[in-house]
Amino acid sequence: MNITKKTITAIACSFALTMGIVIILVLLTMFPPFQQIDPYIIFLFSLIVFIPLLFARLNRLDAQKRILGWTFIGLGAQLLVLPLPLVFIILKFPSTAGFLFGGIILTGSAVFGIPAGLLTIAAGVFLVKRR
Secondary structure, three states, X not given: OOOOXXXXXXXXXXXXXXXXXXXXXXXXXXXXXXXXXXXXHHHHHHHHHHHHHHHHHHHOOOOHHHHHHHHHHHHHHHHHHOHHHHHHHHHHOOOHHHHHHHHHHHHHHHHHHHHHHHHXXXXXXXXXXXX
């Protein structure tokens, strides 16, 4: 069995991308049409389905830098999408305390998450384009 650094990197990167997807999907279960879904089922489904698919896709890339680059691009996109479910969660509980604490969380996520997502995407594009 030949396990290379590229294979280990692809496994770790697919796990990192899957956990980001799990976080976003669990946040989406707070909406009324999705409240019957158990977060543990989402977690197990993601482990069974997303990790092998992402691993197969990332392991086909030719260099370790490209694997890291595409992972950075994916994680940056997840950081950009993360404030969106938070907006819906804030609007779900229309109380003063909900708006206050939800607004603080949303503002922090937008102020720190969006620039971090854009920087992560830029770093990923740099790694993918670099020879």
